[in-house]
Amino acid sequence: MEAQWTGDVVIFGGGISGLWALERLKKAGYSALLLESQALGARQTIASQGIIHGGTKYTLTGKVSDSAEAIGAMPQIWKDCLEGKGEIDLQAVKTLSSAQYLWSAGALRSKVATFFAGQLMKSRVESLVGEDRPQIFQNPAFKGSVYRLNELVLDVHSLLEKFSKENHDSLLKIDWPKGIQIDRARKRVRLTSPGGNSLTLQARAIIFLAGKGNEALLNSVGLKHEIEMQRRPLKMLMIKGKALPPLYAHCIDASSVPRLTITTHEAKSGDQVWWIGGKPAEEGVGKPLQEVLKSLKKELKSLLPWMNYALVEATSFSISRAEPLNEDGKRPTQSALSEKDGIWCGWPTKLTLAPQLATKVLKMSEKQLGAPRKASLSAESHSIFQAWARPEIASYPWDAPSLEWNSFED
Numbered sequence: 001m002e003a004q005w006t007g008d009v010v011i012f013g014g015g016i017s018g019l020w021a022l023e024r025l026k027k028a029g030y031s032a033l034l035l036e037s038q039a040l041g042a043r044q045t046i047a048s049q050g051i052i053h054g055g056t057k058y059t060l061t062g063k064v065s066d067s068a069e070a071i072g073a074m075p076q077i078w079k080d081c082l083e084g085k086g087e088i089d090l091q092a093v094k095t096l097s098s099a100q101y102l103w104s105a106g107a108l109r110s111k112v113a114t115f116f117a118g119q120l121m122k123s124r125v126e127s128l129v130g131e132d133r134p135q136i137f138q139n140p141a142f143k144g145s146v147y148r149l150n151e152l153v154l155d156v157h158s159l160l161e162k163f164s165k166e167n168h169d170s171l172l173k174i175d176w177p178k179g180i181q182i183d184r185a186r187k188r189v190r191l192t193s194p195g196g197n198s199l200t201l202q203a204r205a206i207i208f209l210a211g212k213g214n215e216a217l218l219n220s221v222g223l224k225h226e227i228e229m230q231r232r233p234l235k236m237l238m239i240k241g242k243a244l245p246p247l248y249a250h251c252i253d254a255s256s257v258p259r260l261t262i263t264t265h266e267a268k269s270g271d272q273v274w275w276i277g278g279k280p281a282e283e284g285v286g287k288p289l290q291e292v293l294k295s296l297k298k299e300l301k302s303l304l305p306w307m308n309y310a311l312v313e314a315t316s317f318s319i320s321r322a323e324p325l326n327e328d329g330k331r332p333t334q335s336a337l338s339e340k341d342g343i344w345c346g347w348p349t350k351l352t353l354a355p356q357l358a359t360k361v362l363k364m365s366e367k368q369l370g371a372p373r374k375a376s377l378s379a380e381s382h383s384i385f386q387a388w389a390r391p392e393i394a395s396y397p398w399d400a401p402s403l404e405w406n407s408f409e410d
Ligand SMILES: Cc1cc2nc3c(=O)[nH]c(=O)nc-3n(C[C@H](O)[C@H](O)[C@H](O)COP(=O)(O)OP(=O)(O)OC[C@H]3O[C@@H](n4cnc5c(N)ncnc54)[C@H](O)[C@@H]3O)c2cc1C
Pocket: 012, 013, 014, 015, 016, 017, 018, 035, 036, 037, 038, 039, 040, 041, 042, 043, 044, 045, 046, 047, 048, 049, 050, 051, 052, 053, 174, 176, 209, 210, 211, 212, 213, 214, 216, 217, 234, 236, 277, 319, 320, 321, 346, 347, 348, 349, 350, 351, 352, 353
């Protein structure tokens, strides 16, 4: 059976960038559908640490970089949304921590203290002593300094759940690449379901917001060399145990990449998981699991020596950050949206920058499409559209059944 939907915009990709853009477009009156090939947030979004950065991480070298300035406005946009007074309503989203902590160990203490007391950082961070510190840093064996940074950490699954619940009718699961034909010139997408039903989507704009998947999508419409992306791989590390204390912190030294960035999450098994990025995740790429776990163990035992790791298990998870191509291969400082021969394509670069990317999408829609139009669906198409499969929400990396957990102690 064949059905046809006619509307303004078709988005490919149901991570944070596609979902945020979908809501902004719909709120502005545009008729839009989002197509997802796996599950909502399936790649980077569900694997992210959920930190809504305000840019402080990028000032650790002592300079306010472009990154710090571009991202500086984002936390307020997120806070407004979480309080129900922003551009979209995120009141249903859970906050894991209202702050990030920065800690410096031993020898670098005085250097870090001088830096944080300077003009650049004074208003951003608060030095903590005694009981104001998170429990883990109240141990008498801890000899470093601790600072509080007002950067939220969000529960990303609840973020995806909010979008899923409120946009059910605008989300379609697709059978990529078998069940998709994109006619770039006519801005038409033909979907075929595994059961043999067909749905033709006639849009005025097609937007690729599919993270790493943008590459294959661009390739499928002959634009692989016109809009280019880069991947920056990470080997994220994780440890889990029933008694791991909550920790949302960057361990800092004099470099711009934290020595460790730890966020804490609850696994389906009830274990607490420390999801660990920063230097070990960057430097561990391409190295065997046992080697990266050995380095992590050394680092954790030197930085948090009083912790009991007896019942803790550890493993790693490889994932790439997908971003617009940057000449020097480094992280771009902003989100990016390009347009080429009728296809729009974007990457947020960070979860935090998704609102910025969605604003770019909205502005391009206003400029290129003009006034919004209503969607139309022929009467005989209704049942096919209603019965079409909808994407589920992705599972957290630490809940993947295929992971091989290793005892952290020898
Ligand atoms: C380990 C890690 C930790 C991070 N931590 C943070 C953090 O704490 N704070 C922060 O601000 N940023 C963080 N980031 C960056 C952030 O996660 C990403 O910038 C952001 O999630 C990208 O969102 P996206 O929607 O563009 O892509 P993705 O989240 O990758 O989503 C892409 C979606 O498109 C779908 N898709 C792919 N191909 C197709 C296709 N052909 N058709 C339809 N759908 C398709 C995928 O299944 C997926 O659902 C982190 C990144 C990583 C990897």
